[in-house]
Structures are given as structure tokens and as C-alpha cells.
Amino acid sequence: MQTGKQITLNTKLCTPVIIIPRHYDELDLSLECREFTSDVEMLQRPFRPDRHLKPDEIRGLIDDLESRWRQSGLLSRQPRQQEGLDEEHRPNSDICYQNISRVDAVNFKRQEIGRVIARTKLNTIRHIAKAANCHESTVRSYSSQLMLRRVVPVYNYRPGHTEDTRAALQAAIEDPANVFVSAGDVKRIVPQCSKRYIAKTMKQRGLRYLKTARSKRNPEARLYKARDMQLLISTCTQALLQNGETLFFLDEVSFPLNNSSEYAWCGKDSRPQYNRRPDDRTLHAIAVCSHMGFKAVQVYTESINKEAFLYFMKQFLQSVEPGKRVVVLIGNAAWHHAKLVNESGLAEVILYNIPKMYELNLIENAFAAIKSEFRRRPVVKGVGQEVGLIVELFREDGQFERFCGYRRQLLRNLTNLL
Numbered sequence: 001m002q003t004g005k006q007i008t009l010n011t012k013l014c015t016p017v018i019i020i021p022r023h024y025d026e027l028d029l030s031l032e033c034r035e036f037t038s039d040v041e042m043l044q045r046p047f048r049p050d051r052h053l054k055p056d057e058i059r060g061l062i063d064d065l066e067s068r069w070r071q072s073g074l075l076s077r078q079p080r081q082q083e084g085l086d087e088e089h090r091p092n093s094d095i096c097y098q099n100i101s102r103v104d105a106v107n108f109k110r111q112e113i114g115r116v117i118a119r120t121k122l123n124t125i126r127h128i129a130k131a132a133n134c135h136e137s138t139v140r141s142y143s144s145q146l147m148l149r150r151v152v153p154v155y156n157y158r159p160g161h162t163e164d165t166r167a168a169l170q171a172a173i174e175d176p177a178n179v180f181v182s183a184g185d186v187k188r189i190v191p192q193c194s195k196r197y198i199a200k201t202m203k204q205r206g207l208r209y210l211k212t213a214r215s216k217r218n219p220e221a222r223l224y225k226a227r228d229m230q231l232l233i234s235t236c237t238q239a240l241l242q243n244g245e246t247l248f249f250l251d252e253v254s255f256p257l258n259n260s261s262e263y264a265w266c267g268k269d270s271r272p273q274y275n276r277r278p279d280d281r282t283l284h285a286i287a288v289c290s291h292m293g294f295k296a297v298q299v300y301t302e303s304i305n306k307e308a309f310l311y312f313m314k315q316f317l318q319s320v321e322p323g324k325r326v327v328v329l330i331g332n333a334a335w336h337h338a339k340l341v342n343e344s345g346l347a348e349v350i351l352y353n354i355p356k357m358y359e360l361n362l363i364e365n366a367f368a369a370i371k372s373e374f375r376r377r378p379v380v381k382g383v384g385q386e387v388g389l390i391v392e393l394f395r396e397d398g399q400f401e402r403f404c405g406y407r408r409q410l411l412r413n414l415t416n417l418l
Contacts, residue, residue, distance in 0.1 A: 006037050006038060006039045007037065007038040007340075008035060008036075008037055008038075009035070009036055009037070009038055009307050009310070009311075010033050010034065010035050010036075010307070011033055011034045011036070011300075011307050011308055011311050012033065012300055012301065012302045012305070012307075012308060013031050013032065013033055013300065013301045013302065014031060014032075014033075014034065014298060014299060014300040014301070014308065015028070015029050015030070015031060015298055015299045015300075015387060015391070016028060016029075016030075016034070016298070016315075017296050017297075017298045017311075017312055017315035017316060018296060018297050018298065018391055018394075018395075019295070019296050019315075019316075019319045020293070020294050020295055020296060020297065020394060020395055021395065024391075026388070029299075029384065029387050029388055029391065031301060031383070031384070031387065034311065036310075036311050036314065038310065038340060038343070038344050039344060039345070040310075040313070040314050040317070040344045040345045040346055042317070042345055042348065042349070043317070043318075043320075043322035043323070044317060044320055044321075044322065044323065044324050044325070044326040044349065045323060045324065045325045045326070046325070046326065046327065046348040046349050047235075047238075047239050047242070047246055047247075047325040047326060047327040047349075048325075049234060049235040049238040049239065050234070050238065051231060051234070053230075053234045055230060055418060058230060058233060058234045058237060058418055059415070059418060061234070061237045061238065061241060062233075062237055062411065062414050062415055062418070064241065065237055065240055065241055065411065066411050068241070069407060069411075074291075074292075074404065074407055075404055075407055075408050076404060103155060103156065106155040107154060107155050109132065109133075109134045109138055110138075110142055110152055110155065112132040112133065112134065113128060113132045113134065113138070113139055113142045114142075114152070115132075116128050116131045116132045125139050125140060125143075161192065161193065161197075165190065165192045165193065168189075168190050168192075169186070169190045169193055169198065169201060172186050172189045172190055173186070173201070173202060173205065173207070182209060183195045183198045183199045183202070183209065186198045186202075220356075222354075222355070222356045222357065224354045224355070224357070228354060229354060229357075229417060229418070230418065232351070232353070232354060232357075232360065233360070233414050233417065233418050235327070235351060236329065236351075236360065236414065237414060239327050240291060242325065244324070245290040245291070245292060245295075246324070246325050246326060246327060247290065247291070247327055247328075247329065248288050248289065248290050248295065248326065248327070248328045248329070249288065249289050249290070249328075249329050249361050249362045249363040250286070250287070250288040250313075250328050250329065250330045250363065251286075251287070251330065251331055251361060251363050251364065251367065252284060252285065252286045252287075252304045252333070253284070253285050253287070253367045253370070253371070254282055254283070254284050254285075254303075255282065255283045255284070255285065255371070255374055255386075255390055256275075256280075256281075256282045257277060257279040257280070257281050257282065257283065257383075257386055258275050258276060258277045258278075258279060258280050259275055259277065259371075259374065259375050260272065260273075260274060260275055260276065260277055260375055261375045261376045262274060262375075277379075279383075279386070281301070281383070283299055283300070283301060283383070283386060283387065283390060284299070284300045284301075284302065284303055284304055285297055285298065285299045285300070285390060285394075286298050286300070286304055286308060286309065286312045287363065287367075287394060288312075288316055288328070288363070289362065289363050289366060289403075291362060291403070291406075291407055291410070292400075292403065293399050293400060293403055294366070294394045294395070294399060295316065295319075296312070296315070296316045296319065297390075297391060297394040298312050298315075299387050299390055299391065301383070304333075304335065305335050306335035306338035306340050306341060307340070308335075309335050309336065309338075309341065310340060310341055310344055310346070313328070313346055314344075317349075326349050327349055327350075327351050328349055328350055328351065329351045329352075329353055329360070329361055330350060330351070330352060330353065331352075331353050331361065332352060332353065332355050336350075336352070337352075357417070359413040359417065360410075360413060360414070360417065362406050362407075362409075362410050365405075365406045365409055366399075366402070366403070366406060369402055370393050370394065373393050374389075374390065374393060377389050377393075
């Protein structure tokens with residue numbers, strides 16, 4: 001469907017829209033002003049949700065979505081492929097040593113090593129360790145005992161800590177004054193225990209040493225109508241339950257080129273300064289993703305405006321299968337509500353987020369990881385190379401594992417905000 005009057009427009013200096021995972025070369029990243037027309041030919045169907053669901057019905061849909069994703073393996077990271085091993089010799093990923101005692105774990109590992117040695121032709125420490133899903137040092141210890149004794153004895157753990165030591169450790173852990181201390185600090189209080197033993201004991205008690213939560217003393221109130229929130233969450237959930245990718249998340253992000261990591265390799269007489277890379281310019285990117293990963297990205301040398309948003313949406317929708325139902329969740333930036341955008345026909349597939357409800361836009365979490373990687377990028381010369389690095393950050397293979405966490409967080413946010 002084509003709506004509105006056709007107007008010829010030009011973007012600011014930018015790359016073309018890079019569709020992921022299509023192949024591209026360096027020539028495709030040329031920065032230039034791109035001419036296009038304002039009309040949008042909609043070959044996709046706008047997604048129309050059921051707008052009359054009650055909160056309990058929406059919670060049921062969220063539970064169904066979580067169950068479907070869990071059964072499909074979309075909420076857990078996939079085990080990495082082991083190079084150099086065939087299917088028979090790959091580690092058994094179903095084994096979870098955290099759920100059994102140390103004695104049983106050690107004896108089970110020894111049994112696995114013995115099975116691998118007896119049933120396979122593997123003869124190197126590295127390959128045996130991979131096939132038995134254990135550390136190489138465990139295989140070396142097993143081999144040494146097998147050579148000396150002809151048989152590997154059953155492992156029996158004899159605790160080396162007295163009752164007084166364990167009581168002192170328990171008192172140190174339970175003392176409210178030690179809530180901010182690390183395992184190393186606890187070791188100074190109870191020097192008879194190792195840091196590893198202290199960390200394991202604290203973990204068994206359900207404690208984890210995490211960053212403290214940060215919040216403003218007087219947070220700005222986020223006002224919204226409960227009905228609007230229910231309708232937004234209902235639309236997102238129903239779209240995510242569709243077969244294939246129906247709901248897309250879109251937003252913009254800035255990349256100051258002087259950004260650097262907080263840590264760096266330093267010489268004896270030299271120490272790099274934080275956020276002091278030589279280039280003070282800022283690049284801007286507009287990207288779109290689904291719950292499965294990034295789908296498209298475009299980089300600009302200046303801030304995003306209505307022409308940039310319209311051009312990106314037009315190019316992205318051309319890559320989506322015709323006839324497919326589509327809805328795109330976006331923020332409330334001024335250019336998203338521009339008259340030019342509304343008259344182009346994009347309003348049919350746009351779903352506006354509630355102001356300041358960033359938790360509902362999955363791409364916000366993805367941007368946080370992208371910017372963290374961007375701070376640690378290699379030192380390069382020229383804006384062209386910086387653009388190439390930014391595009392590759394959106395295309396790298398590690399994004400699939402990260403999106404497992406983003407999906408889990410999205411489910412929690414949908415439930416908590418309902």
C-alpha cells in the first residue's frame with residue numbers, strides 16, 4: 001500500500017542500511033548523502049492484536065511465551081562446538097557438577113576419563129579432557145595414579161577444617177558488618193580458609209558477591225495509564241507468540257569516538273587516559289532487532305533526524321518478507337512523530353512505547369553490550385575504519401548468546417510492569 005504525496009528527500013552523510021546477516025564489503029560502507037522518496041510501499045501486513053484482554057489473560061500469554069521459548073532453547077545459551085572432536089567424543093553437556101557433592105563429582109569425572117580412555121583412540125591430554133568434560137589437570141592426575149598404582153583409587157574427601165574454624169567462618173559470613181567485604185577480606189578474618197572455600201561456602205548459603213543496586217534518591221516519576229501499559233504489553237506478547245519474527249525493536253544510539261575502556265595495558269612510565277582517544281567526533285547509529293538478533297544497522301556522522309528514520313525504515317521493510325505481519329516498537333523521539341513519517345504510511349506498523357519505559361524495548365539491553373564492546377575496540381585511524389568496527393559489533397556471532405539473556409530480561413519486565 002502506498003500513501004501520501006511523493007517527495008524527494010536527502011539523508012545526512014551515512015552508510016547504506018546494512019541488512020544482517022547479508023554479506024557486504026568495504027565499498028558498501030561508503031559515507032554519502034542518499035536520495036530517496038518519502039512514499040513507502042507497504043508489502044507487509046500490520047499486526048492487529050486483540051485489544052480486549054484482561055490482565056490475567058495477558059499473564060497467561062506471558063507464561064505461554066516463556067514455556068515456548070524454554071522448550072525451543074531460546075532462554076539458555078547453546079554449548080559451544082568442540083573443535084577436533086566428532087559427535088561421540090564431544091563432552092556430555094547434560095552433566096551438572098554443581099548439583100552433586102565434591103566427592104561424587106571427582107569420582108564421576110574419573111569414571112568418565114576411564115571410559116574415554118578405554119573406548120576411544122584418543123591419546124592426548126587435551127582431547128581426553130574435552131571428551132570427558134573436565135580439566136586437563138584432572139586427566140594428568142588420573143594418568144599419573146594409573147601409571148603408579150595400575151588402578152585409580154576411589155576419591156574420599158577429608159575435610160581439613162576444624163569445627164572451630166567452620167564456626168568462625170560462619171560467624172564472619174553472618175555478621176551484618178561484613179556485608180560489603182569480599183572473599184579475600186573474609187580470608188583475612190579467618191586465615192585458615194582459602195578464598196575458594198569461602199566463596200563456595202557463601203554460594204551454598206545462597207549468597208553472591210554482586211554490584212550493589214544503584215538508584216536515584218529522588219527518581220523522576222514515570223506517569224502512565226494502567227490501561228495503556230496493559231495494551232502495550234498485550235500487543236508485544238501477542239506479537240512475540242506469532243510464528244516467526246513479527247515484533248521488531250528499533251532505536252538510535254551514539255558512539256563518541258573518544259570513548260575508551262576503564263582498563264588498559266600500561267607501561268612502567270605510561271598510562272592511557274580514560275576517554276581520551278584522539279578523535280572527539282561522535283557517530284550515530286540506528287538499528288532494529290527482533291527477539292532473535294539484530295536485523296539491520298545504519299551509521300550516520302551526524303545526529304538522527306526524521307529523514308534518516310524514514311529512509312532506514314523504508315530500506316528495512318524492503319528486506320522483510322512480503323505479506324508478513326509486522327509491528328515495530330519505537331521510542332517517543334520527536335522525529336518518530338514527525339508529520340513526514342505519519343504521512344508516509346509507516347504509522348500502520350509503528351507501535352509507540354510508553355515514555356521512559358525503556359525496559360520494554362529489548363534493543364536497549366543490546367545497546368548496552370554493544371557500547372561496552374565499543375569502548376574496548378582496537379585503535380584505528382580514520383572515521384571509515386571506526387564505521388566498519390561499529391557495523392561488525394552488530395554482526396558478530398556472540399550476539400545469539402547475548403540475546404538469550406535479553407529474552408529472559410524481557411519476560412521479567414513484561415511480568416513486573418503488567
